[in-house]
Amino acid sequence: MVLATYKDLCVDVSDDTRMSEFWSAALGLSERTFDGGDSQLTGPTPQHGVWINAVPEERSVKQRVHLDVIAGSVAELERLGAVRVSAEGEFPWTVLTDPEGGELCVFVRDEVPDYRLYEIGVDAADPAHIARWWGEVLGGRVVDSERGFSYVDEIPGAPFDSVDFVPVPEPKQVKNRIHWDVVAPAIRPLLDAGARLVRDRDREIAWTVLADPEGNEFCVFTG
Numbered sequence: 001m002v003l004a005t006y007k008d009l010c011v012d013v014s015d016d017t018r019m020s021e022f023w024s025a026a027l028g029l030s031e032r033t034f035d036g037g038d039s040q041l042t043g044p045t046p047q048h049g050v051w052i053n054a055v056p057e058e059r060s061v062k063q064r065v066h067l068d069v070i071a072g073s074v075a076e077l078e079r080l081g082a083v084r085v086s087a088e089g090e091f092p093w094t095v096l097t098d099p100e101g102g103e104l105c106v107f108v109r110d111e112v113p114d115y116r117l118y119e120i121g122v123d124a125a126d127p128a129h130i131a132r133w134w135g136e137v138l139g140g141r142v143v144d145s146e147r148g149f150s151y152v153d154e155i156p157g158a159p160f161d162s163v164d165f166v167p168v169p170e171p172k173q174v175k176n177r178i179h180w181d182v183v184a185p186a187i188r189p190l191l192d193a194g195a196r197l198v199r200d201r202d203r204e205i206a207w208t209v210l211a212d213p214e215g216n217e218f219c220v221f222t223g
Contacts, residue, residue, distance in 0.1 A: 001136075001189075002136075002137070002138065002139035002156075003136070003137045003138075003184060003189050003190055003193060004137050004138060004182035004183060004184040004190065004220065005138070005139075005156060005157050005182060005183050005184075006047060006138060006155055006156070006157045006158045006180065006182060007046070007047065007180070007181040007182050007183050007221060008046065008047060008048075008049040008050065008051065008180070008181050009049070009050045009051070009067075009120075009178065009179075009180050009181070010050070010051040010053055010178070010179050010180070010181060010219070011023060011050060011051070011052050011053065011177065011178050012053050012054075012055040012057075012175075012177040012178070013052055013053065013054060013055070013100060013177075014054070014055070014058050014059075014100055015054075015099075015100065016038060016039055016052050016053070016054040017033075017039075018081075018099055018100075019052055019098070019099065019100060020033065020039035020041065020052045021080075022080050022081055022082075022098055022099055023041060023050060023052060023098075024041050025080050026069055026071075026077060026080060026082075026098075026104075026116065027041065027043075027050065027067075027069065027115065027116050027117050028043070028113070028114050028115050028116045029041035029042060029043050029048065029049075029050060029115070030042050030043070038051065038052065038053050038054060039051070039052040040052070043115055043159070044115070045159065047157050047158065047159050048115060048159045055177075057174075057175075058100075059100055059101050059102055059177060060174060061173050061174055062103060062123075062170075063102050063103050063176070063177055063178065064122065064123040064172055064176050064216065065120065065121070065122050065123075065176045065177075065178040065179065065216065066102065066103045066104050066105065066120075066121045066178065067104050067105075067117060067119075067120060067121070067178065068093065068104070068105045068106075068107060068117075068118040068119040068120070068121055068164075069104060069105070069106055069107070069116045069117060069118055070106075070107050070108075070109050070112055070113060070116045070117075070118045071106050071107070071108060071109075071112060071116065072108065072109070072110075072112045073108055074088075074094050074096070074106055074108065077096055077104075077106055078096075080099075081098070081099040082096040082097060082098055082099070082104070082106075083096060083097045084096055085097055085103070092107070093105040093106060093107050094106045094108070102177060102178075105121065115159060117159065117160045118160060118161055119151075119160055119161050119162050119163070119164050120160065120162075120163045120164070120178075120180070121164050121166060122163060122164065122165050122166070122216065123165075123166060123167075123168040123170075123172075124165040124166060124167060124168065124214060125167070125168075125171070125214055126167075126214070127144075127148075127149050127150040127165035127166060127167050128144050128150045128165075129213070130150075130165050130212065130213060130214050130216075131143075131144070131150035131151060131152050131163075131165045132150075133193070133194060133212060133213055134152050134163060134165075134212065135152045136193070137182075137190065137193065138152065138155050138156070138158075138182070139155070139156050140152040140153060140154050140155035140156070140158075140163075141153050141154040148167060149164055149165060149166045149167065150164075150165050151163060151164040151165065152165075172214065172215045172216070175217060176216055176217055179216065179217050179218050179219065180218055181207070181218065181219040181220070181221060182218060182219070182220055182221070183220075183221045183222070184220050184221070184222055185222065186222060187208050187210070187220060187222060190210060190220065191210070194212075194213045195210040195211065195212055195213070196210060196211045196213075196215075197209075197210060198210060198211050198217060201222075206221070207219045207220060207221050207222075208220045208222070
């Protein structure tokens, strides 16, 4: 039984103006800025949306969730302010950091689509288990790759190929700076499935913050 549907992405940043400019160009989205500082990047559907949210805490550790993007060249991202981390040809992708030091991976293609988010990468302690959990929650197809990671693709409504869960030795330490939002009929089935309540909906926020079984935060919109 599908418990939720994909809604959009959220990226926590320190400098919302700078990072909105970076991510709108990197992802091929339009930019809207609201009174109070936060920005929304918009595309052809609401699911293409990315919220850029200013937060007081700065990036302190390697991001446990990162975005994989498509580009015509690595230099395109470097001109936007990204910094190359991995050596050229070391992987089929190139690891960069955004202007605030957050990791992202770039896949160079001859043909670049208008919308350039390719995949979402997530560090995991048990990739197969957490992929199955999200596959059941979102109704996607779960694949355990022979290369040692697991992924969920064919996610209804998601405008990207997959969410990839990759094994890492280090535990989660701080709140993720990138997360996705979902829409659900109710919170209780998600809790019964193994999610943990982080912050309940109240007068200040119109959503409920949960964490998946590995502690990755996500926001749930109901009603």
